[in-house]
Amino acid sequence: MAAWSLWLPLLWAAPLPVAATGAQVQGQVGGSVLLAAECHPGFHVREAIWRSLWPSEELLATSFRGALETRYHSRFLGRTQLHRNLSLQLGPLEPGDSGNFSVLLVDTGGRAWTQILQLKVYDAVPRPMVQVFIAVSQPPKTCQAFLSCWVPNISDITYSWRLEGSIDFGIEPDGLFTDGQVLRVSLGSEDKGMAFSCVVSNPVSWNSTIVTPWESCHHEAGKASYKDVLLVVVPVLLLLILAGLSAWYRIPCSGRKKKDVCADEDTLQTENPLV
Structure with a gap:
């Protein structure tokens, strides 16, 4: 001591x-x-x-x-x-x-x-934007989709996905791309109510958005893609334009302006008689 x-x-x-x-x-x-x-x-x-x-x-x-x-x-x-x-x-x-x-x-x-x-x-993390891209859709049985999550102009962001209503999230690493920002899912008709949540976080805040992919699968099934629409619309528009031009040239001389044009044509023929 x-x-x-x-x-x-x-x-x-x-x-x-x-x-x-x-x-x-x-x-x-x-x-x-x-x-x-x-x-x-x-x-x-x-x-x-x-x-x-x-x-x-x-x-x-x-x-x-x-x-x-x-x-x-x-x-x-x-x-x-x-x-x-x-x-x-x-x-x-x-x-x-x-x-x-x-x-x-x-x-x-x-x-x-x-x-x-x-x-x-x-910065406080805003609510992320989620887009659903359909890869393969064979309604009403199966649908494969990519879920893309994005937050603009925020640094030090971490992306993760959660399966709603499940203790075991079930998100396999091989289904995640670009550092967790994109999730690939395969759904069947029994998965109509399955919802996924994209969780975005930084060291001081977090936010999330829930999406149900099957709704997009069903919505896209009855719609033609924009490529198919262009293949139909563009040729029709070209035909209408050509038909309008052809009709314009075939209209006979009528009205004041067209009378002047016809008179000019007669003058030219008078000035240049055939030999």
């Missing part, structure tokens, strides 16, 4: 590391995050200075002997709150707020401790 009591002063006097890095904080656009200042036992903070390090170094908040100050002209002006425990709250967050932040703590003995935190701000 005596030996342990001799070691205690040495442990308290051990120097703190100059800086600690690697702490990561994730936030969502429109929300808020709390950047926590880590205080060690026996470290009695006298001053605290919060800075934004990227894209430029800016002073965000300070604490001096308990007096808190956040009214610095930075890009976070009006969006910062410094708490009594020296943690800094940022919000509402904007897309360009991602970056590194540092807090410098100085104790009453003059020791300094710097902590660096990495903030990553993500």
